[in-house]
Each structure stands twice: as structure tokens, then as C-alpha cells.
Amino acid sequence: MHDPIQDRPATPTLDRVHTPADLRRLSQDELVRLARELRAETISVVSQTGGHLGSSLGVVELTVALHAVFNTPHDKLIWDVGHQCYPHKILTARRDRIRTLRQKGGISGFTKRSESTYDPFGAAHSSTSVSAALGFAVGRDLGQPVGDVIAVIGDGAISGGMAYEALNNAGDQGRRVFVILNDNEMSISPPVGAMSAYLSGLPGLPGLPPLSAMREIVEGVEANLPGPVRQGARRARQLVTGKPHGGTLFEELGFSYVGPVDGHDLPELLNVLRTTRARARGPVLIHCHTVKGKGYAPAETSADKYHGVAKFDVASGKQAKSSATAPSYTSVFGNALARAASRDSRIVAVTAAMPSGTGIDIVAKACPGRVFDVGIAEQHAVTFAAGMAASGLRPFCAIYSTFLQRAYDQIVHDVALQGLPVRFAIDRAGLVGQDGATHAGAFDVAYLSNLPGFVVMAAADEAELVHMVATAAAHDAGPIAFRYPRGAGVGVALPEDGEILEIGRGRVVREGSDVAFLSFGAHLQECLAAAELLEAEGISATVADARFAKPLDTALIGQLARNHRALLTVEQGARGGFGAQVLHHLAETGGLDGNLRVRTLTLPDRFIDHASPAQMYADAGLTAADIAASARLCVGQASTEIAPNVVHLGG
Structure with a gap:
């Protein structure tokens, strides 16, 4: 198998880049070479530290282009979620510490304000970047020392409701802000929902100019046609744009739309970014097609595109195996719920873009048609589950503790206040390790146990978790939640069927x-x-x-x-x-x-x-x-x- 690390030349260009200012002095050919070296460096680092590899490999060229065109850190570059920020960290004066990634005392796996001036806004939860970027743009327009503002958001994260709210507000305000849509048709799992289908349907055939350029050409021809012919041409244009008035969804929201652009063609990216930066007056969305795991065959061919990996061998791609002998809490939950669902047709399961992370994929295999992945939309997931509970179904809403925080109003108003029997399976409770404070499940006990009518449980071991799945399945008197940690259980024997616990008895x-x-x-x-x-x-x-x-x-x-x-x-x-x-x-x-x-x-x-x-x-x-x-x-x-x-x- 080809080893991408061997792509490094005798005198690596990357060694000459300590900050983005160094990068801006390079020629286009040197930038192309730099991107190859940056990809190899990223693979080498994550092979030793573990972490989010696929997403980082997918934005190597985009990272180089953004830092080459924009004047960071005066210009503010905001990465949504931050899974993809490793190349960014290497280029922004942190290469000497990059192999401490996600380790105690080392650098974070996400963007972090206290770590670097090149991280203007911290991240780790999705769909926040456009809101933050608009806030920086307002600061700039009111006299703060802020230059251009760029938000990089993935096609999975843009499905989150907060992203829609921000796009709507940004388009209405009309401020100069750049949104880069990193469209790789893959978040942690394949993205779901109408937005994903819409993005996939936007024209972007090889050899054709971007949609915005096509529209300018067609509109120029239309303007010189006789009236009836012009109307026919306009109808034909709708077949290209997919919108009644000839614009994309983003243009209808008030953005200038540029794309789709090949996110791995560095010369094209540089040209598009430079041209757009020179001409933009209001909000602009640049749509980039990328490949998650780009340039590393094991990642490109993996089902999850090496989203989150353990340490691995670069040549073979084989990841280090866990030394744990007990099953993970997540798999225990998934198997217990699958068994319960096979016996009770009223049991359904909901997850927010984490079917494998929560074990719900196990239920999907056993009971297809009764598992619903709603995408990165925790608020919708909770109220959707509440509606199913009101209909007479028995929904299990499986969400990590740290992400369930995003749906607290829905938990209060749509579940607790109505006394609906939604079952909350709260994974990753407690401290979770290398993802740090942003992913810690620290607050769910406090924010749930003060709600009237809620039952709140916590599993002491994996056998107790099986009992709590059974208890939740049988509980129709109101909302019930059970929490359990990340990782392997303690090795106790697992019961075949869970025991229904007496509510409120230790x-x-x-x-x-x-x-x-x-x-x-x-x-x-x-x-x-x-x-x-x-x-x-x-x-x-x-x-x-x-x-x-x-x-x-x-x-x-x-x-x-x-x-x-x-x-x-x-x-x-x-x-x-x-x-x-x-x-x-x-x-x-x-x-x-x-x-x-x-x-x-x-x-x-x-x-x-x-x-x-x-x-x-x-x-x-x-x-x-x-x-x-x-x-x-x-x-x-x-x-x-x-x-x-x-x-x-x-x-």
C-alpha cells in the first residue's frame, strides 16, 4: 500500500511555514506541494495520537487556501464543530505541539480560544459557526478590530436548526461574511434529510463552470432575447437552478452563491477565494465539494471515513485494538433495546446523527422501519419523540449527555410539562476522556432531576443498564431517563432479559x-x-x-x-x-x-x-x-x- 508520508520532498515546504504569514509568501506550486505535505503530516500525527482523521484530511487544500488568501488572525476563521481543525493547527504555530493532541496537558482536538489567537471561537458542538461569524461581523461594523469573517460548516452541520436560523439572519442583515459549505456528503454517518438531498442535486458536473458562472452566462443571453423567447429561456434556466425565480436556496436567503467548487483543486480554490474576497459586498456562500478521508485509501474506503480513530498503522490502516474484555455500555444498551423492540412493536428509537455512536444501529438491524436518524437536530429529535409518545408509541431518544443539553427547552416544554413517556438513553455520561470539557456529560442529572414528573436513573454497571432499559420500556407514567458512561463495562455477567426495577428503590x-x-x-x-x-x-x-x-x-x-x-x-x-x-x-x-x-x-x-x-x-x-x-x-x-x-x- 502506498505510504503518503513518503510524498515529502527532501526539504519539506512545511518546514518553512511557522505561521500563515509564511504561507502567503509561497508560490502556487509551493502551496500545492505544501498541501501534500500537510496531508502526510496529519496522517502521521493521528496515527500516533488517535482522533478525527477523515474530516481533517478532507479540508487540507481548503485550509491552505483560506490561510493563503485571508489575513488570519486579523481575519477570523471559524471552524464549525472543529473535527477538521488539525491541519489548521499545524499551520498556526502549533506544529511543535501537535503530537500532544488530545493528551493531558496537550492541545485540544477542537478549536479553543485560550489555545491560540488563530482560534477566534471555540467549537465542538455543531451548527454554531455562522451565528458566531455574524457576531464577529457586527463587531467589525461597530468598530472592533476584526477583518473579514469566514465560517466553515459541513453539510451535516448545516442541517442543524441553529445554522438555518443564522443563515436567515445573516441574509437579512446583509453584512459581508463568508460561509464555506464543506460538502463531503458525510458527517459522522451519512447525512440525512432534505438539505442533504438538495445539496447533492445542485449542478456540479466535471468540465462545467460553477453554477454562479453558468447563471451569469445564461442571464446575459436572456437579456437580449425577444419577450416570448426570453420566458422560455427562463423556464429552461429553472431546470438548472431548481428554483422558480432562478436562485438557489441560499440566494433566496440573501446570500450570493458560488459553486459548486472542487475542494481539492487548490488552484481553483485560490482563484475562487481571491475573486470572491475582492468582489463581495454582502454575505457569500461558497459551496465546496470535498471527500472525507481524501488522500488516504483506508479512510476513503472505510464506512465512517475514519471519522474518529484510535492509533493506527499508517501502511495498513489497522487501528490499535482496545484491551477491554467487557462489552461497551453502548453495545449493551443497543442489544438490550433491540431485544425489547423485537418483543414490543410499540418501541421505536430516535437518534440525532449518531446511530453507531449510540448503538441504535443495532436496533435498526433488528427492527428496520422503527429507528429514526433525524440528523444533527437534537431539539427536533426530542419533540419528534414526544409526538410519537403522544400517539401511543414507546420512543427511546438516544443522545449523548453533552448534546442533550441543546434540547433542554423541548425536554421541559414538550415532554415534562405534558407528562409524555419519552425514554431518554443518555450515553457518554460523566467524563469522557480525550474530547475534553466540550463533550463531558456533567450536567444532565442536575438539569433533569429538577423537572416535575421525571424519573432519573444511572447504571452502576452493564447489568444494571440492561435492567434500566427494561424498566424504561415498561414505564408509561411519564418521562424517564437513564445515564451510562463511555467505554467498556466492568465485566459483570449480563442477564438475558432485564428486570423491571421498582421506581425509586436503591x-x-x-x-x-x-x-x-x-x-x-x-x-x-x-x-x-x-x-x-x-x-x-x-x-x-x-x-x-x-x-x-x-x-x-x-x-x-x-x-x-x-x-x-x-x-x-x-x-x-x-x-x-x-x-x-x-x-x-x-x-x-x-x-x-x-x-x-x-x-x-x-x-x-x-x-x-x-x-x-x-x-x-x-x-x-x-x-x-x-x-x-x-x-x-x-x-x-x-x-x-x-x-x-x-x-x-x-x-
Whole structure:
């Protein structure tokens, strides 16, 4: 197999480029050579670090062209999502750190304002770039030190509702702003929806000029034709443009449309960008066709185009295999739901552009016709599921915790307020590792458990997840959610069929007498390990699995509070979540009127940068040793003293 790294010449052009200013001094031929070297460098880097390869390879020429034509960082280049920003980072004074990508203390896998002046706006969630670009354009027009503004958005991200809102507003305002549509007909999975079909249908045949140029030619001919003939020519033009008045959808929104352009033809890109920059007065959309994974055969031929990869061998493309022996939580969920759906024809599943990421693809294979990928549209996904629930179906809405945040109004207004039994399967709960703070599932417990009528569960292990799928499937009394982490389970035996849990009932998994750990979710194993550490020191610990943040098992909480000197709640979420619910209950019922010491162990009140999950939880102070130290501090102090960071009420 051809090794693209061998495309590097003896004296690489890339070695002469430290910032985009160096790049602007290169000839066109040198820029073409630079693009080849940049692609090889990107492949080499990601083979060692893992990350988002396919999307980055697809924008190599576009990245070179944008930095060659525009005066970054004075001109603001905004990448939507940021999956594709690795070549950009290499060219913007970060090549010396690029092999620390997504590692603790290293550079982020997304754009990040605190990392570089060349990252004017942080990203990691989709469909935000046009809104941000318009904000920069307003700043410029009101006297701020901002030049031209360029947003690069993919055909998957442009399907998000926020992108439509921004395009509509930008077209109405008429400000000079450039939107580059990176159309590779592939987001994480193949894109869905009418916009994808529309973009695929826009003319762009080899050998023909871009649609905008074709229109100028045709309109020039039309103007000199007799009236009846002119009308016939106009009708013929509609066959080309696809719009009654001769414009594309983007032109109807107020943009000048240029394209489609070959996003891998660097000379053409340079010409289009330079010409457009010189002539533009208002908003412009440049439509680029690209290939995800371009230039690396294993990526181009892969089903997911190497969207997110582990470390891999460049020559063969083979990725490093996970050392985990237990199945992933995602696959456990997918298989459990597939079995439930095969028995109950009312069960349907919804995902927002993440069928494989959420395990819903497993359900699709078992029950075709009952799985719906709505694209990058979490708000629509939730209300769509609410409508299906109102019809009598049993919808499971499978969305990552960090992305479910985008649909909070719909959760409140369209689900909770109406008491509709939508089942929320919340993947990637807790800290997720190399994607960092932007993808952490930190807030769902807090933002769901304060909603009237909601049931909120968390799986302590993969067997508990199977039980929670069964519980959610059977629950028709209102909305219900269950959260589970990224990665492999703990290796417990899996039941063939899930047990329907009693709503609001937890369980004790280890008996003790001095201190009680009340765990909510997947940190149960750390609590058990902490109990072992304390046992070696003569401190007896009870460990309980709450299972539910709402409704709480108040009987269990009362028992733990009465029979122990200290009660510590432990969760993989932010402050204001499960621990806060327990404190509210104890305060309201007088459970804190004695000498009980209480500590709520949560994620700290700050964002935690990317690292491995273990390193992130260590940063958060939630290792087994940290949990044991907190308990030791509670029970090792005199009852009249207040230990640091410990809530001591009563006595």
C-alpha cells in the first residue's frame, strides 16, 4: 500500500511555514506541494495520537487556501464543530505541539480560544459557526478590530436548526461574511434529510463552470432575447437552478452563491477565494465539494471515513485494538433495546446523527422501519419523540449527555410539562476522556432531576443498564431517563432479559457501620474500592447503589443517615445533581439535626481539560483514594469540629 508520508520532498515546504504569514509568501506550486505535505503530516500525527482523521484530511487544500488568501488572525476563521481543525493547527504555530493532541496537558482536538489567537471561537458542538461569524461581523461594523469573517460548516452541520436560523439572519442583515459549505456528503454517518438531498442535486458536473458562472452566462443571453423567447429561456434556466425565480436556496436567503467548487483543486480554490474576497459586498456562500478521508485509501474506503480513530498503522490502516474484555455500555444498551423492540412493536428509537455512536444501529438491524436518524437536530429529535409518545408509541431518544443539553427547552416544554413517556438513553455520561470539557456529560442529572414528573436513573454497571432499559420500556407514567458512561463495562455477567426495577428503590451492596457511601451511577466500583482501603484501616463502610436520583429512595437514605457517623454521596456529575437532591431531602425531613456528617462528592465547579478518563477523574478528586480520604476526614474528626469541605450539620 502506498505510504503518503513518503510524498515529502527532501526539504519539506512545511518546514518553512511557522505561521500563515509564511504561507502567503509561497508560490502556487509551493502551496500545492505544501498541501501534500500537510496531508502526510496529519496522517502521521493521528496515527500516533488517535482522533478525527477523515474530516481533517478532507479540508487540507481548503485550509491552505483560506490561510493563503485571508489575513488570519486579523481575519477570523471559524471552524464549525472543529473535527477538521488539525491541519489548521499545524499551520498556526502549533506544529511543535501537535503530537500532544488530545493528551493531558496537550492541545485540544477542537478549536479553543485560550489555545491560540488563530482560534477566534471555540467549537465542538455543531451548527454554531455562522451565528458566531455574524457576531464577529457586527463587531467589525461597530468598530472592533476584526477583518473579514469566514465560517466553515459541513453539510451535516448545516442541517442543524441553529445554522438555518443564522443563515436567515445573516441574509437579512446583509453584512459581508463568508460561509464555506464543506460538502463531503458525510458527517459522522451519512447525512440525512432534505438539505442533504438538495445539496447533492445542485449542478456540479466535471468540465462545467460553477453554477454562479453558468447563471451569469445564461442571464446575459436572456437579456437580449425577444419577450416570448426570453420566458422560455427562463423556464429552461429553472431546470438548472431548481428554483422558480432562478436562485438557489441560499440566494433566496440573501446570500450570493458560488459553486459548486472542487475542494481539492487548490488552484481553483485560490482563484475562487481571491475573486470572491475582492468582489463581495454582502454575505457569500461558497459551496465546496470535498471527500472525507481524501488522500488516504483506508479512510476513503472505510464506512465512517475514519471519522474518529484510535492509533493506527499508517501502511495498513489497522487501528490499535482496545484491551477491554467487557462489552461497551453502548453495545449493551443497543442489544438490550433491540431485544425489547423485537418483543414490543410499540418501541421505536430516535437518534440525532449518531446511530453507531449510540448503538441504535443495532436496533435498526433488528427492527428496520422503527429507528429514526433525524440528523444533527437534537431539539427536533426530542419533540419528534414526544409526538410519537403522544400517539401511543414507546420512543427511546438516544443522545449523548453533552448534546442533550441543546434540547433542554423541548425536554421541559414538550415532554415534562405534558407528562409524555419519552425514554431518554443518555450515553457518554460523566467524563469522557480525550474530547475534553466540550463533550463531558456533567450536567444532565442536575438539569433533569429538577423537572416535575421525571424519573432519573444511572447504571452502576452493564447489568444494571440492561435492567434500566427494561424498566424504561415498561414505564408509561411519564418521562424517564437513564445515564451510562463511555467505554467498556466492568465485566459483570449480563442477564438475558432485564428486570423491571421498582421506581425509586436503591440497593445496599456492602454492609458496614462507620461510614456510608451512597453512589449514583458508574462510580460504584470506586466506592467499593474506597471501602476496601478503609477496611484495612479499621473503618467499616457501607456501600449503597442509589439507582435513582428522582424519585429518591428516602427509606434507604434515612437508614444510612441513622446508622452511620458520616454519609457521602458520590456521582459522576456536576454540583446541583444527585447530592443536592439528597441534601434537600435530609434538610426537609430533619435528617441533619443530629451529629451526621455529610459530604457530596461531585465533579468540581470548573471545566476539566482533556486527558484519559482516569486522569480526568483524578483531576476531579474522585478516585477511590480521594473518596476514602474524604470519608477518613469525616469520621476521624471530633464531632464538634468541622472538617474542610465537609457539610457538618447538627451537634
